[in-house]
Amino acid sequence: MNWITNYVRPKINSMLGRREMPENLWIKCPETGAMVFHKDLEENQWVIPSSGYHMKIAAKDRLKFFFDDGQYETLENTKVVLDPLKFRDERRYTDRLRDAKAKTGLDDAILNAIGRIEGMEILATVQDFAFMGGSLGMAAGEAIIKGFETAIERRLPVVLFAASGGARMQEGILSLMQLPRTIVAVDRLKEAGLPYIVVLTNPTTGGVTASYAMLGDVHIAEPGALIGFAGPRVIEQTIREKLPEGFQRAEYLKEHGMVDMVVSRLELKATIARLLKILMKVPETAPEQEEAFSEEIPASAEPAGIAEPAQA
Structure with a gap:
C-alpha cells in the first residue's frame, strides 16, 4: 500500500498534470457558513461580502x-x-x-x-x-x-x-x-x-x-x-x-x-x-473648488464699487 501511495499515485498525478489545490483557496464565513474565494475576500479588506462579518x-x-x-x-x-x-x-x-x-x-x-x-x-x-x-x-x-x-x-x-x-x-x-x-x-x-x-x-x-x-x-x-x-x-x-x-x-x-x-x-x-x-x-474646501473659484474672479479684476471718473 505504501508503494502505491508513495510512488504510483504521485507518478500518475505528474503524468496527468494534476496539481494539489491549496487548502485556503476558499474561506468559510464563521457566521453563515458561506464560502468566499480568498482573493475576493482580500480585495474586500477581509470583510465577508454577503454577511458583513469582519475577519481578522x-x-x-x-x-x-x-x-x-x-x-x-x-x-x-x-x-x-x-x-x-x-x-x-x-x-x-x-x-x-x-x-x-x-x-x-x-x-x-x-x-x-x-x-x-x-x-x-x-x-x-x-x-x-x-x-x-x-x-x-x-x-x-x-x-x-x-x-x-x-x-x-x-x-x-x-x-x-x-x-x-x-x-x-x-x-x-x-x-x-x-x-x-x-x-x-x-x-x-x-x-x-x-x-x-x-x-x-x-x-x-x-x-x-x-x-x-x-x-x-x-x-x-x-x-x-x-x-x-x-x-x-x-x-x-x-x-x-x-x-x-x-x-x-x-x-x-x-x-x-x-x-x-x-x-x-x-x-x-x-x-x-x-x-x-x-x-x-x-x-473642507477641496483644491478643485478653490481653483474654480479663482478662475471665476481673475486677479486683475477691479474691486466692486470703484469706477473710473467720468470724462468731462
Missing part, C-alpha cells in the same frame, strides 16, 4: 488599505530584553517569540507607520492579534510609547487599532508596568493638543482595554468586535447569572455608551478622515 486582518494589510495609495513609512521598534524572566511553560518563551516573528513578519505585536489619509499626514499604530494574541509586553509597550513620542515631535494625530487578549503572561509584572507607561504617553499627546482616535477591533480585552484603548478622544468599534476586560464566560461564572444577548459586542457597547460609533472596515478611512478634519480644523 494582518497589520500590514490594514495599513495598506488604510493609507492613501497603500504608501506608508514604518517606524523601527525600540530594542528590549527578549526574555527578562527566562520564562518557560510547555515551551520556551524565546521559541514562541521566534515562531510569532516568522508567522507575522513583525518584531512584536505593535507596528507604527506614518502616512496620509485623504492628504492628511497621520501616525497609525496597529496591534496585530496574530502575534501572540496581540499581548502587551515590554517590546509592545515601548513601541506604543515611541509612536506617541514621534507623533508629538512631528505634530501628527494618532489613530490606534487595538486588538489584544491582554498583558503578556510570560513577562509577568514587567508586562503590567506597560499599562501606566502607555497611559502617560496618551496624556502627553493630549497635552500637546493632538487628536487621538481609537479603533476597537475583535477582540480588544484585558489590560489593553483597561488602559490606552479606552482613552481616545473618539472610540470607534468594528462590527461584532468583542470588547471588555474579562471574558463573558469568566463574568458569568463570577456573578452566576446569564448575560444579555450580544453582551460585550460592539453594538451592545454603543447602545450603552461605551463606544461612540460602530463603523464597517470598508468605511473606516473616510470616517476617520472626516473626524480628523474636524478635530484638526482642516477646511
Whole structure:
C-alpha cells in the first residue's frame, strides 16, 4: 500500500498534470457558513461580502488599505530584553517569540507607520492579534510609547487599532508596568493638543482595554468586535447569572455608551478622515473648488464699487 501511495499515485498525478489545490483557496464565513474565494475576500479588506462579518486582518494589510495609495513609512521598534524572566511553560518563551516573528513578519505585536489619509499626514499604530494574541509586553509597550513620542515631535494625530487578549503572561509584572507607561504617553499627546482616535477591533480585552484603548478622544468599534476586560464566560461564572444577548459586542457597547460609533472596515478611512478634519480644523474646501473659484474672479479684476471718473 505504501508503494502505491508513495510512488504510483504521485507518478500518475505528474503524468496527468494534476496539481494539489491549496487548502485556503476558499474561506468559510464563521457566521453563515458561506464560502468566499480568498482573493475576493482580500480585495474586500477581509470583510465577508454577503454577511458583513469582519475577519481578522494582518497589520500590514490594514495599513495598506488604510493609507492613501497603500504608501506608508514604518517606524523601527525600540530594542528590549527578549526574555527578562527566562520564562518557560510547555515551551520556551524565546521559541514562541521566534515562531510569532516568522508567522507575522513583525518584531512584536505593535507596528507604527506614518502616512496620509485623504492628504492628511497621520501616525497609525496597529496591534496585530496574530502575534501572540496581540499581548502587551515590554517590546509592545515601548513601541506604543515611541509612536506617541514621534507623533508629538512631528505634530501628527494618532489613530490606534487595538486588538489584544491582554498583558503578556510570560513577562509577568514587567508586562503590567506597560499599562501606566502607555497611559502617560496618551496624556502627553493630549497635552500637546493632538487628536487621538481609537479603533476597537475583535477582540480588544484585558489590560489593553483597561488602559490606552479606552482613552481616545473618539472610540470607534468594528462590527461584532468583542470588547471588555474579562471574558463573558469568566463574568458569568463570577456573578452566576446569564448575560444579555450580544453582551460585550460592539453594538451592545454603543447602545450603552461605551463606544461612540460602530463603523464597517470598508468605511473606516473616510470616517476617520472626516473626524480628523474636524478635530484638526482642516477646511473642507477641496483644491478643485478653490481653483474654480479663482478662475471665476481673475486677479486683475477691479474691486466692486470703484469706477473710473467720468470724462468731462
